[in-house]
Amino acid sequence: MPNPxxxxxxxxxxxxxxxxxxxxEILDLAGRQxxxxxLVATGGVxxxxxxxxxxxxxxxxxxxxxCRPVAxxxxxxxxxxxxx
Numbered sequence: 001m002p003n004p005x006x007x008x009x010x011x012x013x014x015x016x017x018x019x020x021x022x023x024x025e026i027l028d029l030a031g032r033q034x035x036x037x038x039l040v041a042t043g044g045v046x047x048x049x050x051x052x053x054x055x056x057x058x059x060x061x062x063x064x065x066x067c068r069p070v071a072x073x074x075x076x077x078x079x080x081x082x083x084x
Contacts, residue, residue, distance in 0.1 A: 004081035008051045011078065013069045018043030022071040026050060026080075029064055041071060052082055059084070 003009060015022060019040060026035040034054040039046075050067070053059055062084045068077045 003079075004083045005052065006083055008049060009080060011048045011050060011067050011080065012045055013048070013076065013078075014045050015041035015043055015069075015071050017041070017071070020071050022046075022069060024048055025066075025068045025070065026054075027066040027068060028060075029066070034060060034065070050080070 011024075013024075020043075022039045022041040024037045024039065025033050027033055035050070036055070037048065048067075060082055062082055065080045065082060066077045067080050068075060
């Protein structure tokens with residue numbers, strides 16, 4: 001939220017297993033990882049704020065990106081649209 005976003009967006013996702021290790025990745029459509037976070041989930045609905053930058057802090061270009069939470073029991077993906 002919001003999606004499309006300009007400078008930042010909040011990405012909600014659900015983690016059914018409290019205390020699980022969680023990795024959240026931002027990927028471009030070619031599958032290249034631009035940014036990632038390693039977290040310990042508290043379970044239930046979680047939110048992550050992405051400021052629209054890559055791992056080096058450089059703003060990403062306008063386009064469609066994938067946010068991919070990786071946690072038990074599996075992997076999910078959600079589209080995030082950046083409009084500059």
